[in-house]
Amino acid sequence: MHDFRYVNGRLFCEGVAVEALAREHGTPLYVYSHRTLTRHYQMLARALAPIEDTLICYAAKANSNLAVLGAFAGLGSGFDIVSAGELRRIMAAGGDPRKCVFAGVGKTEEEIEFALRRGIYCFNAESEPELARINRVAARLRKVAPVAVRVNPNIDAGTHHKITTGTYENKFGIAFEEIPGVYARAARLPNLRLRGLQMHIGSQLTEVRPFELAVRKAIPLILELKARHGIEFFSVGGGIGIVYQPALASGPEGWWRSAAARRIITPERYAARLVPLLQPLGLRILFEPGRFLVGNAGVLVVRVEYVKRTGTKNFVIVDGAMNDLIRPAFYDSYHEIAPLRRKSGGSIASDVVGPICESGDYFAKDRPLPRVGEGDYLALMSAGAYGSVMGSNYNTRPLAAEVMVRGRQSAVARVRQPAARIWEGERLPRWA
């Protein structure tokens, strides 16, 4: 499923030894595989091809590096955005605003105006006050704003509580039962065009079942809105999960033959259950995958600074930290850890931790790892989604550098942030 593999005991990204990149660019370093993200996009596009009119809108928030956005723009992808800043990035990367949908519960007037002037495909609204605001901004600009409403189908996606979005406990969308009334009222707002219906039930779904339930539940509603308001699209949202845990040691191909793998979501299984439901709707169908496209296409490379043994623990202290990759601290998430040079010999239960002054600053706890020492490099696998984008300057640590690999070539996707840039915008007050 991805293009990171050992060749003669050294981890390669496509045709490039990852250690060569770590030496050239320093660590912590994100490394992305162009071929992996391209292949994932194409796998999904191929699986959905039986639907006549589809648009894949890559959810830029998963990884908004210009190199990543540019790669998807080159494939003809649309984009799911959640801020005006993301729209600016997409345009900077060569993406087309007319293929952008704008999600999120808190769009400001400035953001709405900016997106409307750039001619985005649709605003996916999450409340009636937002619809009223979009109508007002559009009237001021003498424009008609294309809108869809995000329906909350009240389906539990069965994923981590911080990334479940499709139940009435969440702040997202408008309750299923209220949708017909909301569309009827929105239809009376003169500067809105009701273009579609949107849904997104959560992230990192590892089975197709919740998607199927949600789509089945939405179908009568979609048909009603199509008949009454002439909507032209339905967006299924994103949320296709990825595999974070196949042991690299046994080879990803080996894992894909296991029993666990036979249940896991894939583009083919997703399409097999959803295409028969979506195709007869006679609408344009949007998909908003984020993690699925980029998650396994990136790793975070860190260097071992110290190995600290205490009475009960083996701490591997690395130069990357929660400010570079917050997922373990934030979602208790698992990232496979692969030494860039494969080690022989036994393993030892280790805590892999960063230098930040928080006990949440860890990448793994009691993980069996080969014995490593100062100067060894480790790759935190599957760090391409919700990794670098959630980076911060906590502890005045610079944002990590990023590199993209394509075949035997590599290119800097983001230079390491110089330390002085971190406080560049800060001022020492000069009190009178």
Ligand SMILES: *Cc1c(COP(=O)(O)O)cnc(C)c1O
């Ligand atoms: C975050 C988000 C996505 C992408 O979710 P993934 O789990 O990364 O696929 C898609 N649509 C909306 C509205 C989102 O908020």
